[in-house]
Amino acid sequence: MPFVREWLVERYAAPVLDELADPSGIEVAVVGGGAPAGVAEMDALPDLRAIVNFGVGYDNVDVAEASRRGIVVSNTPDVLTDAVADLAVFLVVDVLRGLTAADRFVRSGAWGRGERFPLTRDVRGAVVGILGLGRIGTAAAERLESFGAEVHYHSRNLKDVAWTYHASAVELAAASDVLVVLTPGGAGTEGLVDAAVLDALGPDGYLVNVARGSVVDEDALVAALEEGRLAGAGLDVFADEPHVPDALLARDDVVLLPHVGSATRQTREGMGRVVLDNVDAFLQRGELITRVDG
Ligand code: 8YV
Known part of the structure; x- marks a missing residue:
C-alpha cells in the first residue's frame, strides 16, 4: 500500500x-x-x-x-465489498466457463491447429453455495442471482433472506456445484473447508476462495484435485502467500490470482x-x- x-x-x-x-x-x-x-x-x-x-x-x-x-x-x-464480490463472481464464471484455460488454449496455438476447446458449463441453473453470508457474501449472492445461479448459503446464523440455508459447510457443499468461501479468516474458520467438505462438493464440484487461505486445507484441496475428486478451483488466496504450491501451478483446472480481491x-x-x-x-x-x- x-x-x-x-x-x-x-x-x-x-x-x-x-x-x-x-x-x-x-x-x-x-x-x-x-x-x-x-x-x-x-x-x-x-x-x-x-x-x-x-x-x-x-x-x-x-x-x-x-x-x-x-x-x-x-x-x-x-x-471493498463491491470489488471483492465482483472477483468472487468472476471466479465462479471462470471455473464454470473455463475462461482463463480457454485463453491459455488460444495462446498455446491449439485453436490455430484446429483443436477444439471442450464444452463447459452454464452459470444459469448452477447451485452456488456461499460459505459466509456477510457483507461480501451477500453482495456476491445478489450478483450471482442476476446470472441465473441458484444461491444456497451457510453462515454462523440463519439470515432473513430468500436463499436456501444449510446447517453446515458439508451440507452446503453437498448441495452446491460451486462453493464460494467468503468467511473471515482466523482460528474460528481455520481448515473449515477440509477433505470432508471437498468430498461433499464432489468430482463435478468447484471451489472458489476469495477469503483467506487458512479457511481451506490446501493439502486436502491438492489431493482432491489430483485424485479427480474435485473438478477445479478458483483461488485468490493461499495458505502461505505469496507461495503457491507447485502442484497447483502445474494444473490447468485451477485459476490462480495473486490476492487481488480489493x-x-x-x-x-x-x-x-x-x-x-x-x-x-x-x-x-x-x-x-x-x-x-x-
Ligand atoms: C487486502 C484483504 O488485499 O481486506 C482484506 O481483508 O484481504 C484485502 O483487501 C489486504 O488487506 C491488503 O492489505
Whole structure:
C-alpha cells in the first residue's frame, strides 16, 4: 500500500516500524498487507493505544491480546465489498466457463491447429453455495442471482433472506456445484473447508476462495484435485502467500490470482481513506470509527 504509506508520512510525518529510532510515544500503528500485529509487535510499541488495519479481514491482528492491553483495533469494511464480490463472481464464471484455460488454449496455438476447446458449463441453473453470508457474501449472492445461479448459503446464523440455508459447510457443499468461501479468516474458520467438505462438493464440484487461505486445507484441496475428486478451483488466496504450491501451478483446472480481491485503484483509495479517517478520529477524539471486537 505505497500510497497509504505516503499519505501517512505526508499527513502525520509518521515513521514506519523498521525506520523507528525510538518506539516510545507511538500511540497509533497502521498495519497493511496482512502484516502481523501480535504480542511481539505490541511489545515493541509500549505506548500503543490503537491498531488501524488496512483491510476488512483482521486475522493478522491479535485482537484479544490488544484488548487485554487496552489497545483498540479498526478495519476497512464496506469500501471493498463491491470489488471483492465482483472477483468472487468472476471466479465462479471462470471455473464454470473455463475462461482463463480457454485463453491459455488460444495462446498455446491449439485453436490455430484446429483443436477444439471442450464444452463447459452454464452459470444459469448452477447451485452456488456461499460459505459466509456477510457483507461480501451477500453482495456476491445478489450478483450471482442476476446470472441465473441458484444461491444456497451457510453462515454462523440463519439470515432473513430468500436463499436456501444449510446447517453446515458439508451440507452446503453437498448441495452446491460451486462453493464460494467468503468467511473471515482466523482460528474460528481455520481448515473449515477440509477433505470432508471437498468430498461433499464432489468430482463435478468447484471451489472458489476469495477469503483467506487458512479457511481451506490446501493439502486436502491438492489431493482432491489430483485424485479427480474435485473438478477445479478458483483461488485468490493461499495458505502461505505469496507461495503457491507447485502442484497447483502445474494444473490447468485451477485459476490462480495473486490476492487481488480489493486491488483496484478506487477501492484501495477508499480503504486508505477509511484508514486515515480512523487515525484522525483516534488522534482527535480517542475513538475509532470502524472499530472491531475480538
Ligand atoms: C487486502 C484483504 O488485499 O481486506 C482484506 O481483508 O484481504 C484485502 O483487501 C489486504 O488487506 C491488503 O492489505
